[in-house]
Amino acid sequence: MSSSSTTTTTTRLLMLKASDGVTFEVEEAVATKLGAINNMVEEEGSEDLICLPNVNGKFLGMVLEWCKKHANNNTNSDKGNDEVNKWWDKEFVMDLDQNTLYHLLMAADYLSGTELVDLLTEKVASMIRGKKVEEIRETFKIKSDFLPGQEEEIRKKNSWAFE
Amino acid sequence: VPIPKQRAKRSSIAVTIESLMARRCCDLPEEVLVEIFSWVPPQSLIRFKCVSKSWYALINSLVKNPEFVNKHLRNVDDKVFSSATCLVFSPPAVFWQRHSKRGSECSKLFTSLTIFDGDNERDGVNCVGEVFDLDTPLSKLITAEALMSDRSHCNGIICLAFNRTVILCNPAIKECRTLPKSCLTISRKGMQDSSEIMPY
Numbered sequence: 001m002s003s004s005s006t007t008t009t010t011t012r013l014l015m016l017k018a019s020d021g022v023t024f025e026v027e028e029a030v031a032t033k034l035g036a037i038n039n040m041v042e043e044e045g046s047e048d049l050i051c052l053p054n055v056n057g058k059f060l061g062m063v064l065e066w067c068k069k070h071a072n073n074n075t076n077s078d079k080g081n082d083e084v085n086k087w088w089d090k091e092f093v094m095d096l097d098q099n100t101l102y103h104l105l106m107a108a109d110y111l112s113g114t115e116l117v118d119l120l121t122e123k124v125a126s127m128i129r130g131k132k133v134e135e136i137r138e139t140f141k142i143k144s145d146f147l148p149g150q151e152e153e154i155r156k157k158n159s160w161a162f163e
Numbered sequence: 164v165p166i167p168k169q170r171a172k173r174s175s176i177a178v179t180i181e182s183l184m185a186r187r188c189c190d191l192p193e194e195v196l197v198e199i200f201s202w203v204p205p206q207s208l209i210r211f212k213c214v215s216k217s218w219y220a221l222i223n224s225l226v227k228n229p230e231f232v233n234k235h236l237r238n239v240d241d242k243v244f245s246s247a248t249c250l251v252f253s254p255p256a257v258f259w260q261r262h263s264k265r266g267s268e269c270s271k272l273f274t275s276l277t278i279f280d281g282d283n284e285r286d287g288v289n290c291v292g293e294v295f296d297l298d299t300p301l302s303k304l305i306t307a308e309a310l311m312s313d314r315s316h317c318n319g320i321i322c323l324a325f326n327r328t329v330i331l332c333n334p335a336i337k338e339c340r341t342l343p344k345s346c347l348t349i350s351r352k353g354m355q356d357s358s359e360i361m362p363y
Contacts, residue, residue: 102191109195117198122238125202133213140191145216154213161209 015049022057033067035112059107093123201234
């Protein structure tokens with residue numbers, strides 16, 4: 001299917017348009033880090049302009065920043081690269097607030113950026129592990145819908161998990 | 164390859180971030196929640212069953228799902244736990260001593276000892292010893308034979324075999340299961356990676 005040979009460096013440029021009209025011009029190799037884009041590009045006669053009505057420009061920009069880093073670092077195959085990527089990923093998620101993290105995760109999931117979803121869900125997990133049930137409800141804005149007594153029963157059955 | 168779902172368009176009326184979050188965080192699609200759970204240690208995961216009915220149902224189904232279990236083992240083992248974990252079974256002598264002293268049903272089955280290189284530790288070696296109590300029907304089955312029996316472990320599941328009885332224990336979720344009696348002779352080969360057929 002792919003027509004580009006490895007010897008020539010013809011890079012196709014794609015135009016990604018976010019829900020708020022913001023557009024990004026990115027190399028195909030960068031954008032196809034996202035499964036959803038990759039699928040669209042692989043379709044025969046696909047256009048260079050891709051509209052993404054479910055992603056806001058701010059978060060699309062962040063997703064593409066991640067893609068760019070990982071696409072670039074993957075091309076030169078030296079061994080220290082894995083470490084560089086890990087370090088960069090760590091920095092990338094370090095200071096994300098809950099709201100940004102949520103929207104970024106939704107965008108990554110929508111665009112099928114599997115590796116990015118992994119990175120972000122691991123970050124969320126690091127924020128919730130060890131927390132109390134009440135704190136989890138607070139974080140995810142969930143109201144308990146158990147009938148009276150039901151929750152106590154689950155707690156009793158799994159009492160070791162509440163120590 | 165999953166096709167991205169179309170979401171209802173939200174109105175662009177100015178809303179505070181808090182109320183936006185309040186509305187949207189409940190919208191976390193199940194597939195994303197599953198991904199998050201795959202990074203959460205067993206104890207927290209079991210505790211989170213109490214969050215809501217849907218979390219309860221989801222977590223209960225996940226711990227029985229081999230695909231999730233494999234992913235969880237990969238994620239949590241790699242990142243949270245150390246790379247070098249060794250398991251030390253209590254020698255029978257220690258076991259019996261404990262048993263007679265307490266005069267109760269024996270429950271101290273084995274001791275787990277974790278040894279890992281601590282980057283932050285000056286000595287470079289950090290030891291964590293943990294004794295698991297297994298309070299299960301197993302304690303009633305335990306005899307001297309069991310203590311001399313074959314014991315092996317794989318992916319955190321401990322296998323005890325004696326008298327043609329095979330018991331699998333998962334100390335992480337404190338559950339034990341006795342396998343149906345098998346007509347096969349138990350060999351001393353140890354335990355194969357059985358996560359495909361025996362999730363948690």
